Amino acid sequence: MADLTPNYPPAVASAVIAVMRSLGTLAKGNENKFDKYDYASIDDFIHFVRGHCIAAGLFIEPNEAAEAKLVDVAKKDGKPMAMWWSRFAFYLVHESGERAGPIFKTVMVQANGAQAAGSAQSYAMKQFMRGQFMIPTGDADDPDKISVDISAQGQSETDLQRQAGRIRRSILTAQDLNELGLAWSDNSVNIDHIRRVSDTAYDFLVSEYEKRKTVLEADA
Structure with missing residues (x-):
């Protein structure tokens, strides 16, 4: 919107x-x-x-x-x-x-x-x-349409989202490798829950962790 x-x-x-x-x-x-x-x-x-x-x-x-x-x-x-x-x-x-x-x-x-x-x-x-700019793109389907049907239920913020968001913020704000390790280990229970519930969310957190680790290793 x-x-x-x-x-x-x-x-x-x-x-x-x-x-x-x-x-x-x-x-x-x-x-x-x-x-x-x-x-x-x-x-x-x-x-x-x-x-x-x-x-x-x-x-x-x-x-x-x-x-x-x-x-x-x-x-x-x-x-x-x-x-x-x-x-x-x-x-x-x-x-x-x-x-x-x-x-x-x-x-x-x-x-x-x-x-x-x-x-x-x-x-x-x-x-x-x-x-x-009111750009016409022809008569085919709209670009980037999403083929996955999403249920109306669950659209609002959930405990899983809040957990993942907090963990991501702790990863991104880690100032050194030690803090980064603690950000992951201190949230191990929630991370395991996320892994069991949503592979996509878990893979995303792993990706954020690896990116932050690469940055901190380069700064060390």
Whole structure:
């Protein structure tokens, strides 16, 4: 859901119209071989829009609007699945210095490891550009559709999500390898529970741990 700021300075509004006027239709040239649909990737969108934004003296400034978190949901078959929830704030900035925003985009993608954060940012940026500049993408299915049916039950924050979020924060705030080890060992009971309930959430925490360990080892 997007919360649009209605106040567009004249230079920004004029530049947005200029971009919209110059754009055509973006073809979906990539095939998702698993779900059998065509989609336009984030690189497709950037290549399609960037030159027109430059000509109009406009650029997009992306920011995180809230701390990302794991959300535990239930699929239609009753099996648990961890999702990565993110909220982004975009600004439209004109070369004159005038700017409009923040314009918010909230997305939730499957928490499938370290790439979940990048997937969420790419999806939010793509949908922002698509909506802001009203970019048609053809008659095929919507890009990045999610083929997994999610039950309405379990959409709210759960104990599993809160546990995973606290553990992730303790991992990310560890200042040395000793603190990192304690962040994992002190939460071993909860981590084991997460592993038994959601492989996806557990794999995500392991990935966050390994990334933080690599950083701390490099700083040691």
